[in-house]
Structure formats: C-alpha cells, structure tokens
Amino acid sequence: MKIAVVTGASSGMGRDFARQLACIGGFDELWAIARREERLLELKEELPVPVRPVVLDLTERESIERYAAMLEEEKPEVGYLVNAAGFGYFKAFDKAPLEGYYDMIALNDSAVVGMTYRTLPYMSEGAKIYNICSVAAFQPLPYINIYGATKAFALSFTRALNVEVKQRGIRAIAVCPYWTKTEFFDTAKTDDTITYYQCFTESKDVVAKAIRDMNKGKDVSILGGTAKLNAFLTKLLPHKFVMRVWCAQQKKPY
Numbered sequence: 382m383k384i385a386v387v388t389g390a391s392s393g394m395g396r397d398f399a400r401q402l403a404c405i406g407g408f409d410e411l412w413a414i415a416r417r418e419e420r421l422l423e424l425k426e427e428l429p430v431p432v433r434p435v436v437l438d439l440t441e442r443e444s445i446e447r448y449a450a451m452l453e454e455e456k457p458e459v460g461y462l463v464n465a466a467g468f469g470y471f472k473a474f475d476k477a478p479l480e481g482y483y484d485m486i487a488l489n490d491s492a493v494v495g496m497t498y499r500t501l502p503y504m505s506e507g508a509k510i511y512n513i514c515s516v517a518a519f520q521p522l523p524y525i526n527i528y529g530a531t532k533a534f535a536l537s538f539t540r541a542l543n544v545e546v547k548q549r550g551i552r553a554i555a556v557c558p559y560w561t562k563t564e565f566f567d568t569a570k571t572d573d574t575i576t577y578y579q580c581f582t583e584s585k586d587v588v589a590k591a592i593r594d595m596n597k598g599k600d601v602s603i604l605g606g607t608a609k610l611n612a613f614l615t616k617l618l619p620h621k622f623v624m625r626v627w628c629a630q631q632k633k634p635y
Contacts, residue, residue: 385461388439388496391420393563394513394556395465397588403428405592408460412590414439414448415466427635439466439492440468440484449499459503463511464493468568471575480528490533494538506550509595512539514555516608520615520623524574524633532557536601543600556591558582559608575631580607 385402389395390413395410399413411428413421421434425514435451439445452459467489469542470477505512515529518536522529539555546553562583587604603609615623628635 382410382455382457383460384410384412384457385463385464386412386414386459386493386496386500386609387461387465388414389464389466389513390424391415391417393465393565394462394558394561394584394588396420396424397502398463398465398511399424399428399432399587401585401588401592402463403430403462410439412451412570426452427557439496440487442487442495443496444604445492445499448496452499452503457503458505459500459508461509462497462500463513464496465511465513466492467513467531468565469524469525469531470568472572473524473571474526474591476574477527485527485587486531489528490538492532493535497542499549501546504546504549504551508551510542510546510551510553511591511595512553512555514557516541516557516559516603516611517562518555518557519612520627523621523635524631540600541617552598554591554595554599556587557601557603557608557612558584558587559603559605559611564629579611579630580605608612 388397390399399411409432410431411432412435413424414437415421416438419435425432425434427444494630512535514536515532517525518532536555536622539553543553560578561584562581563584582604590604591602603612627634
C-alpha cells in the first residue's frame with residue numbers, strides 16, 4: 382500500500398496539501414494527522430481518495446511513537462510526508478506562557494524531526510517531504526521571537542536533509558510562506574503586539590507553488606515577489622538593521 386502522510390491536516394496549509402495531493406493521486410490512502418477528529422472526518426468526506434483520520438497530539442513524543450507503531454504494523458510505502466502542524470505567538474518573550482513555548486518547539490521542530498525520522502525507512506525513490514517553515518526563518522524577529530527561531534531550525538534542517546536523502550532519490554523542500562490567511566492567526570494574534578502586515582497570500586497558492594517548486598528540484602519554496610525580496614535582503618543586510626526596520630514597522634522600540 383502506498384500512502385501520503387499530512388500533519389496539521391485539520392486546517393490551513395495541511396488541509397490544502399491534503400486537497401491538492403488528493404488531486405495529484407498516485408497513492409492508495411492519505412493519513413490525515415491532527416488533534417481535531419471532527420475536522421479530519423470532514424476532510425475524509427471531502428476528498429476523492431481514501432482518508433484515514435489519525436488523531437494525535439504531536440507535541441507529545443508518545444504520539445510520534447504511536448505513529449511509528451502504525452507504520453511498523455502496516456509497512457506502507459510513503460510517497461509524501463507533509464509536516465504542516467505548527468503554531469506561534471505574537472508576543473513579547475515574557476508575555477506568553479513558558480509551557481506554550483515548550484509546546485511550540487515540540488510541534489514546530491521536534492515533531493518535524495521525529496515524524497521525518499520515523500517515516501524515512503518507509504520512503505523510496507521518488508518520495509517527497511514538505512516541511513512548512515516561514516519567511517520568518519531568515520531573520521531574528523523580536524515579538525515573534527521563539528516562532529521565528531523554530532522556523533530557522535526547520536529551514537536549516539530541511540535543506541541539509543535534502544542533500545542527504547536525494548542520494549536515495551528522495552527530495553525535501555522547505556516551504557517558506559509570508560503572511561498567509563489561515564487559522565494560525567487565531568492563536569498567534571491575541572492583541573496588538575503585531576500590527577503591520579505587508580501583504581497576505583492564500584494558503585492554497587502557497588501549497589500549489591510548493592508542489593511546483595518540488596517538481597523543479599528546489600529545496601526552498603517562497604511565494605510572491607515581496608516575500609522573495611524580504612528573504613533576499615535579510616541575507617545581505619546586517620540583522621541589527623533588519624530588526625530595527627521590523628521594530629519600526631511594528632511601532633516598537635529598538
């Protein structure tokens with residue numbers, strides 16, 4: 382049995398990846414992983430391919446081991462792995478709960494590593510790994526501090542992983558969206574800490590671009606000229622200057 386695995390499949394880019402991979406096909410079943418069972422059941426009814434709802438909280442290491450046990454029992458061939466689960470806070474560092482930061486690091490980084498590690502033995506030539514990162518990965522971001530740092534880790538991990546696994550005919554790509562219209566903001570934005578948003582993109586467009594870029598052999602996917610310029614400039618300019626501009630945009634002291 383050949384499968385696709387999508388985490389964070391209950392909403393946002395995870396859900397759009399499930400939709401678009403279902404249209405591409407080439408697998409027998411899609412394992413949709415998230416905490417909200419009712420959303421997964423809705424997705425199951427929507428997609429034109431068999432969907433297995435897998436209710437797991439990937440902030441917990443035990444959940445990843447439960448997933449590993451499923452793989453061991455069924456021994457599928459995994460054609461796609463999409464690590465789309467994640468969240469962030471728009472807060473001054475000491476204004477968000479420490480437990481929330483621990484969960485953020487666990488979901489945005491540890492789960493990506495764990496899911497990839499457990500899945501790779503079931504992947505063969507032609508398999509693809511999509512890791513949702515962010516344009517935030519390219520610079521230090523005051524007031525989105527820990528989130529940006531988790532995405533910097535995910536970006537570095539994914540690009541290095543791609544070099545390793547492409548020797549086996551497997552590819553990995555870091556998907557780095559700009560501000561994107563998803564439920565991410567329901568958790569991230571709870572006050573006016575962050576007020577300036579240069580532009581927004583649609584989740585489905587980010588996913589479509591990522592699939593195209595994977596097929597072109599790229600290891601990073603960025604949608605839109607503004608986002609690409611942002612990523613480019615943060616490589617050239619001193620990060621102190623970049624942070625000063627960011628703080629000015631958000632009307633915060635530097």
